[in-house]
Amino acid sequence: MTWDPSQYLRYDIERSQPARDLIAALGDVDPTEIVDLGCGTGNSTALLEQRWPDASLTGVDGSTEMLNQASQSGVRAAWHAADIVTWRPDTPVDLIFSNAALHWLDNHTTLFPQLVGTLAEHGALAVQMPYNFSQPSHTLINDIANEPQWVERLHSVVRPSPVAAPDRYLRILEPLVSSLRVWTTTYLHVLSGDHPVAEWTGGATLRPVIAALGDDAHAFIDEYKSRLTVAYPQRTDGTTVFPFTRMFIVAKR
Numbered sequence: 001m002t003w004d005p006s007q008y009l010r011y012d013i014e015r016s017q018p019a020r021d022l023i024a025a026l027g028d029v030d031p032t033e034i035v036d037l038g039c040g041t042g043n044s045t046a047l048l049e050q051r052w053p054d055a056s057l058t059g060v061d062g063s064t065e066m067l068n069q070a071s072q073s074g075v076r077a078a079w080h081a082a083d084i085v086t087w088r089p090d091t092p093v094d095l096i097f098s099n100a101a102l103h104w105l106d107n108h109t110t111l112f113p114q115l116v117g118t119l120a121e122h123g124a125l126a127v128q129m130p131y132n133f134s135q136p137s138h139t140l141i142n143d144i145a146n147e148p149q150w151v152e153r154l155h156s157v158v159r160p161s162p163v164a165a166p167d168r169y170l171r172i173l174e175p176l177v178s179s180l181r182v183w184t185t186t187y188l189h190v191l192s193g194d195h196p197v198a199e200w201t202g203g204a205t206l207r208p209v210i211a212a213l214g215d216d217a218h219a220f221i222d223e224y225k226s227r228l229t230v231a232y233p234q235r236t237d238g239t240t241v242f243p244f245t246r247m248f249i250v251a252k253r
């Protein structure tokens with residue numbers, strides 16, 4: 001699967017608000033070493049640099065396209081190509097930050113304890129993940145992918161929700177940390193333009209479909225757009241409201 005940084009950055013302001021909110025929730029945490037896991041284009045890394053200008057920053061990502069963009073962002077970080085599943089830091093980390101990335105990985109029951117295990121004493125793990133897999137923006141993709149025209153080519157890209165219910169993360173992490181907060185927030189994005197929800201998911205959730213279908217993705221996306229107009233009607237002023245729930249986790253050792 002390839003990422004398209006310019007498509008992802010179309011909703012830069014809306015996509016980075018949860019990262020800002022997660023940083024705000026970290027209060028007086030004062031890290032020396034920070035890792036931005038799934039740093040993408042470096043948007044979230046830039047916010048970390050603003051908040052902790054003296055910290056040493058490393059951005060980790062598996063996408064060459066996203067890392068190329070990150071390395072041109074002007075953010076003063078070391079950029080590291082790695083799969084988060086196998087990534088391990090050389091030394092314990094004070095803050096592992098991950099905005100909108102860990103939902104791309106399965107098996108959170110193993111992953112989250114592993115990440116906590118890489119923290120320094122009193123270190124923190126701060127994670128934000130989409131929690132809207134039951135909403136039409138996502139379910140319509142799976143519905144269409146499971147139809148006879150597409151199912152053969154798309155059965156491997158349709159995933160059940162990778163993000164568990166909030167209380168599951170409490171149960172996984174509580175025995176491992178001294179303080180833990182898990183919460184969700186629903187953002188009501190007011191988007192302009194035609195088919196803004198498809199434009200939004202085209203920067204992330206739809207990427208595996210686009211990769212699997214190549215040029216045929218246009219037909220898939222046309223069908224998706226027509227169903228989205230019912231689920232997310234355009235208002236008379238031309239804007240569309242896109243409710244988007246996200247889950248936040250702050251765990252401190």
Ligand SMILES: C[S@@+](CC[C@H](N)C(=O)[O-])C[C@H]1O[C@@H](n2cnc3c(N)ncnc32)[C@H](O)[C@@H]1O
Pocket residue numbers: 003015016019037038039040041042043044060061062063066082083084085098099100101104105204
């Ligand atoms: C939606 S972007 C988020 C980027 C950034 N954190 C931000 O807030 O804008 C998700 C990123 O996670 C990365 N990613 C997903 N799965 C990964 C994995 N297994 N290993 C490394 N990076 C991964 C993708 O390459 C992508 O750049």
